[in-house]
Every structure is written in structure tokens, then in C-alpha cells.
Amino acid sequence: MNTFGLVQIGLILLCTTTMSSLNCNHLPLQQRKVIENSLQLLDKMGKKFPHRCLREKMSFRFPEQVLKPKQKETVKMAIEEIFQHIFYIFSKNLTLAAWDGAALEQFQNGLYHQIEQLEACVTKKQTQYFWIKEINRLKLKKYFQKIDCFLKDKQHNLCSWEISRAEIRRCLQLIDKAMRKLYN
DSSP: HHHHHHHHHHHHHHHHHHHHHHHHHOOOOOOHHHHHHHHHHHHHHHHHHHHGGGGGGGOOOOOOOGGGOOHHHHHHHHHHHHHHHHHHHSSOTTTOOOOOOOHHHHHHHHHHHHHHHHHHHSSSOOHHHHHHHHHHHOOOOOOOHHHHHHHHHHTOOOOHHHOOOOOOOHHHHHHHHHHHHHHO
16 A cells, blocks of 8 residues: 555545544434434323323332432433443334334434434443442443333333333433533
8 A cells, every 4th residue: 555545544534533533522412303303202201191001110220320410421321221221122012002103213213313412412421330330330220121021011011101201201311410410
């Protein structure tokens, strides 16, 4: 390979790194937009919360402390983990949900895109954040397992999906609130 070819490759790598860095600098704004859009799509997916489902209400208790660390990286890692769990839950056995399919697909695509952005931008400083990340990961896993078990116990019926949709809405609102505190 000649020198000119090496210079071209170097320029491409420099541009790619710069573009990636710029995208990461705008991550908080992107996340806010994704959350705002996700909340709108959650509303659009289904209709009003069915009154008959009020009897089945369940408290999942979101572990809010995972969004309160002082390090921005730790919060970003928690948000990435949350989005992955939400994506997983909303990617399975939705036949009884009776939701707007286009809105659901947009919701899933938005989450997937944001997960990819976070994976690219979150610094993987394993030694510095390992224990905090691991503790938070376990708390989040337990929280989302409760939702998943609830759906399974109710055989993914309409009410279980509506209750889960309401809980995910609350979860996204908590992320938005934490991000506003962190980046303002």
C-alpha cells in the first residue's frame, strides 16, 4: 500500500472518530428526544388504561437509586441496561396486547438505536465502575424479572401488558428526570 492510501485511511479513521465523538457529545439531548418519543409511542400503542385491569395492579418498585450516582458514566451504564431490559420485554409474546403494531415497531426501533448509541459512547472503565455497575445491574435485573414473571404468570394477557406498559412509562419518566438533573 502506498503512502497516499495510508493517508486516506488515516483521514477516514480521524473523521469517523470525530463523528462518533460528536454523536456522544449530543447523547443527553438524543436520549431526551428518544424518551419523549418513546413516551408518545407508548401512549399511541394502546388506548386508555382499561378499568378492568385496576384490580390486577402490582407494585414493581423501580430501584431509583441506580439513577442517582454522582458519576455520569454510571448513570449512562444504568440507562443502557434499562433500555436493554425494556427492549427484551417488548420483543416477546405481544399477541394478546392488541396494540398499534406500527407504534410498537417504532418504539422497539428507537430503543434499539439508543442502545447502540449508548454502547458506542459509554466508557467501559471496568475497574473504576465495576462494583457500582454490578450492584445496579443486579437491582435492575431483579426489577425487570418481576415484570417478566408478572407477564408470564398472567399468561401475557391484555391486562398484564397494560400494567407493564404503564410501568415502563413510569420507568422512562424516571430516566428523563434523572438525566435532567445530571446534565443541567
